[in-house]
Amino acid sequence: MTCLVRIEGPTNGLDPIDFGNIASCAIRISDRLDLSCNYIVDLRFVSAKDIRAINKQTRSVDKPTDVLSFPSMRKPAKDKRRYAYDDETGMYFLGDIIICTEVASNQAIEYGHSQKREVSYLFTHGVCHLLGYDHKRKSDKLEMRALEENALKAVNNG
Numbered sequence: 001m002t003c004l005v006r007i008e009g010p011t012n013g014l015d016p017i018d019f020g021n022i023a024s025c026a027i028r029i030s031d032r033l034d035l036s037c038n039y040i041v042d043l044r045f046v047s048a049k050d051i052r053a054i055n056k057q058t059r060s061v062d063k064p065t066d067v068l069s070f071p072s073m074r075k076p077a078k079d080k081r082r083y084a085y086d087d088e089t090g091m092y093f094l095g096d097i098i099i100c101t102e103v104a105s106n107q108a109i110e111y112g113h114s115q116k117r118e119v120s121y122l123f124t125h126g127v128c129h130l131l132g133y134d135h136k137r138k139s140d141k142l143e144m145r146a147l148e149e150n151a152l153k154a155v156n157n158g
Contacts (some may be wrong), residue, residue, distance in 0.1 A: 002091070022120050022124070044099070094130040
């Protein structure tokens, strides 16, 4: 299985990022879900100003946030056949993840871990959302958190 992460935007203020590592987190999640397909995730890094504008436009929340996810389908699912298929690459497109570099950097300090771990966590969190996971109910949050932590530990970011 392959996870292609297409990256866009400057990672200003962040330590060098191991993009292979974050792709491994996504693969670990899809392995746990038995999502046996090759897929693409678009990852964009933006400033606090930019993510605030996107957050306001898409969620009516007028403040910066750490990560936003936009699934390629209206109702995400753990079934690969429901995602957009790209004939050119032979891969399924899960969707877009946007990470705010400033918030990620500040959260790494606040939580007492590396920026590498924070960016990996935010990406992993975003992938879970692309696959239909949510954290509105406590039981869903616990399931999603366990999946995230399992993926991070498997690639030594836990």
